[in-house]
Amino acid sequence: MTSTALRTDRYELTMIDAALRAGAHERPSVFELFARRLPDGRRFGVVAGTGRLLEAIEAFRFGEDELAWLDRERVVSPETLDWLAAYRFRGTIRGYREGELYFPGSPLLVVEAGFAEGVVLETIALSILNYDSAVASAAARMVSAAGGRPLAEMGSRRTGEHSAVAAARAAYIAGFGATSNLEAGRRWGVPTMGTAAHAFTLLFPTEGEAFAAQLAALGPGTTLLVDTYDIRRGVENAVRAAGTGLGAVRIDSGDLDVVVREVRAQLDALGATGTRITVTNDLDEYAIAALAAAPVDSYGVGTALVTGSGSPASGMVYKLVAHQDAGGAWLSVGKTSEGKATVGGRKQPVRALRDGVAVSEDIHVEDPPVDALAADAGRLLHVPLVTDGEVHTAALGPDGVAAARAHHAAAIAELSADGRRLSRGDAAIPTRYL
Amino acid sequence: MTSTALRTDRYELTMIDAALRAGAHERPSVFELFARRLPDGRRFGVVAGTGRLLEAIEAFRFGEDELAWLDRERVVSPETLDWLAAYRFRGTIRGYREGELYFPGSPLLVVEAGFAEGVVLETIALSILNYDSAVASAAARMVSAAGGRPLAEMGSRRTGEHSAVAAARAAYIAGFGATSNLEAGRRWGVPTMGTAAHAFTLLFPTEGEAFAAQLAALGPGTTLLVDTYDIRRGVENAVRAAGTGLGAVRIDSGDLDVVVREVRAQLDALGATGTRITVTNDLDEYAIAALAAAPVDSYGVGTALVTGSGSPASGMVYKLVAHQDAGGAWLSVGKTSEGKATVGGRKQPVRALRDGVAVSEDIHVEDPPVDALAADAGRLLHVPLVTDGEVHTAALGPDGVAAARAHHAAAIAELSADGRRLSRGDAAIPTRYL
Known part of the structure; x- marks a missing residue:
């Protein structure tokens, strides 16, 4: 298994270096992967790459070669090299099933882990999901056409x-x-x-x-x-x-x-x-x-x-949305700079349905009420992908691909005919924060 | 070294299968990799990926795993499996230096080999050169800006x-x-x-x-x-x-x-x-x-x-341009269908210069006359990349990258200021077939 650990932006490791020196690297944190918007005029997106990402996370280890190179280039301190040498992801990830539709703000992955453990997966997660989803999103329109x-x-x-x-x-x-x-x-x-x-x-x-x-x-x-x-x-x-x-x-x-x-x-x-x-x-x-x-x-x-x-990168981002403070209390956090504000907090998304047709993407910032998930009212969009470092195997390999294909067919069948049309428009269903 | 042999379109192998059965698979052939045109409004392109391609060619071997899968899927006949098992590229490739500029029709690679030996490299060669050149071509414009x-x-x-x-x-x-x-x-x-x-x-x-x-x-x-x-x-x-x-x-x-x-x-x-x-x-x-x-x-x-x-794929193609007939005589060949005609024959490109400034891309369909290469008149654009199956090592690894970077700087310095401007226009210099 080839290490995937250097398919990573340098700043992920320098952030770990600085957090470690400040004693903040293990602070429990929540990261979220989402797209602020759909490509111009698109009505929906399709999540793809999840199974590949889980395999990449399993192979995300800093071996001798990786560590020797980081040392030689003085990318991080010796203490951080030791931390990287011991790294394997031990956190929890839940997210949209591969093949699922998504809309602006849909929390496609929620990563819960210590700060350093979670932040270091940013580049590889975005590389895989941005590209694979761009292709799947275009493909779904072609299939419809x-x-x-x-x-x-x-x-x-x-x-x-x-x-x-x-x-x-x-x-x-x-x-x-x-x-x-x-x-x-x-x-x-x-x-x-x-x-x-x-x-x-x-x-x-x-x-x-x-x-x-x-x-x-x-x-x-x-x-x-x-x-x-x-x-x-x-x-x-x-x-x-x-x-x-x-x-x-x-x-x-x-x-x-x-x-x-x-x-x-x-x-x-x-x-x-x-x-x-x-x-x-x-x-x-x-x-x-x-x-x-x-x-x-x-x-x-x-x-x-x-x-x-026409939309070769999906524009997904990976953001810190919550973390514990030094006293152990959870804080929702988000960048506030112009045009790129982030909604903080842990999220639970539900595809709200009426007579089997998708009507909205409801993002509950805490747990959704029970009636939101009653038989015909909606379905929870998150499934467990990694639990305490253990990757759920259902999403892996050819079986994961077959399951994702079947799930995609079911999810797109929930979309109204209008939502599937090719012509430019708004997202097929609105995103609501509840 | 991971095998690159299955990063290939299935039809390359079925063509080999059919050519082998017809006894035509070893017919000496010339393939050419080129772009019919530049992306809309671009004034030049930049060749990149050559060093990566040469490494991929070295790793282009059908090992036990690849052969077992092809056999199980019945992609080709048992005779063709034997041929693939023995495959390594033994032909000759010359082409543009990595980092070189190119224009419509520039023969970026010329591959001389038996038909089957050459055709099977089509997909991997195009994947690498199309993507890497798309990035390098965009990058050069940003550097200029x-x-x-x-x-x-x-x-x-x-x-x-x-x-x-x-x-x-x-x-x-x-x-x-x-x-x-x-x-x-x-x-x-x-x-x-x-x-x-x-x-x-x-x-x-x-x-x-x-x-x-x-x-x-x-x-x-x-x-x-x-x-x-x-x-x-x-x-x-x-x-x-x-x-x-x-x-x-x-x-x-x-x-x-x-x-x-x-x-x-x-x-x-x-x-x-x-x-x-x-x-x-x-x-x-x-x-x-x-x-x-x-x-x-x-x-x-x-x-x-x-x-x-805006131009994520360079539009390069890989075409059979000449082959020997059954009697050993060379034939220039080319597709004639609408809008996609190909200029047949073996080509020798020269960047014609005047006072050190590029004035045209001269493509000699046979050997260029000696005076075309006189001191200030122009320079031959092809260098040997693979000779009788031996890859020239100068283009490989980090040294190849450093050489390509240096060559690019020299090549772009030959372009007129007008040829480097960002605004839309025709190719900076005309392509002439001589």
Whole structure:
């Protein structure tokens, strides 16, 4: 298990250094991870990365190599090095289930621990949740735009090589059906897909020979890429090579709304009525929605998905919201500077429902009243993630991903049709502090 | 060394499978990595990630775990599994130096290898170069906007936890002076910085006590964050606690142009004339430029930097441009479909210069004439990166990063002042195919 401990901003460690010298490092504290607002015009966000974060917390240990480097660079004092050497997170974290929807101010994670123990997780928690949630939030809009047609994530080449794996995972949680990324298949159980690129066609003297070679290896159920030279001839060559039982054709260029109709008509005329059409040309949620009336069978999405479709970072922050004073009394705290005020205190969020439809995000600053959680009134949004340093295993690995995908489907079904629309607007439900 | 081989789109392997069955997998081939265009309105791009890619190529091996998973999932045939088991890249790669500028069509990497050997590197090469170059390209504009004032990269929390390290590295290559990311310090030799967040101030009963604790641990040269409560009182408390020898104050909120002037006047009035002011509030290249006349001493940049300031993926592609036919004759190839045509053939790029100023990106489709490379006429842009499978070590590790940073500084100095301006325009120099 590679240590994740240096994937951390230097100031987390210098704060520990100073707190330790002041004797304040073990002061019981509550940190909260939340987004002040949704990306401009978005109606909801989708939490993703929780399972990855829990694995990163398990691997958050300062080993010999990390300590030697920190020592050599004089980042912290020898006393702090000793403290870091003994570090493992022993606190408690509760938070939104992975796959859950969120709104402005939703307390996505609540971390209870000594100050130093909790503050040191800030950078890694934000890196993972900000990126993964940006992808999941964009993905959910694309799934909504696709209206039930399947989507595949194909953006590995448009984001860092590790983020690519996280993006495939996040998109799957938000309802995509598959990914091109093999590591996401191995690591997280996401179904993988893909057949051939233009390079394969270009390797052979004719398109027909390339198709024949692909069919020989992958069978007639494969997807043939028909736009290397001329789409009309490509479709002709495809059906000639594969027969009318060809699985699918893929189109990666051109004015898709027009081209797809022509290709469908051509396939049908050739008798390939069961051959599907998949399109992959720089799609985002709006382009997908614009193809709703076209005879597209599935979509492959790359750049827009893995870069959050215009909102590549979710804007989540990690803030100290309460701590004990030297006498052991709890204090709610919050920054008061302009435009960035924080609501202090420990929070318990409830998704208030009416007839099964989400109506508000109710954030109780202390425990919610019992009737807020009565059968149809709402549901508690927090689940235990880490208890006294023990990570709850349900959120981990491929099983955690499958659970998050199922939970996302249930949570988004609570949203009104208006709340799911693509057009710009306010958050689908209001956030209320109670 | 963790295998990088599954950070790959599935279709790379199914193409190998089909090519192998057709006996075409070893056909000598040339692949090229390039960007068809710059992000909208940008005048130049900066190549980054080359050193990381070379390390990823060295680790691109299919080990037992990878092969077992591919077998279990029936991704490819048993024959292809054998081929993958024996895979290591034995071809030749030449390309732009890391840190070099690029323009539309610049052939950033030219990969010469058997078809299968070369095609399988597509995904990893694009993941790394697209992301790292997006960050470096944004960073170079920020460095230009800062007009010599130092910049620090602080965006780790706004991008995936591995991309964070790559972003810190890319920003440093493009002229940033430091990063908050500790792993980038350890792994790539980037100087690290950072002192404290608002949480630290909130942990103490008063701001003055928090400052005293920080000063006790980090000394008077530290940077105090003065905007947790009220900036004016924050500055007062800072100088009271540290004395007039305080290193710096940091401001992370408010209307910076106004606030910075007020803080400078206040610091000077208190006698802290040597105390620097650093600002870190959601900056991008335009906000930095807007502060040119304000008494800012340094900038910390986060979100905009690590997300490519509006262009989070560079749009680079990896294309087969030539291969031998079955008889051993070389063929230039290229896709002809609408809007995505590719210029075939092996290329040799030259940055043409006049009086030391770049005037055009000359792409010779065969070897450039000798006079194109005469003393002041231009310089060859390609350097050898991998020769017959042997990676040239000069580009690797922290030394490679230092060399890339130095090369970037030299390359950008060749650009005219007009080519460096922030405002939208065409590429700073035209690309010519000769």
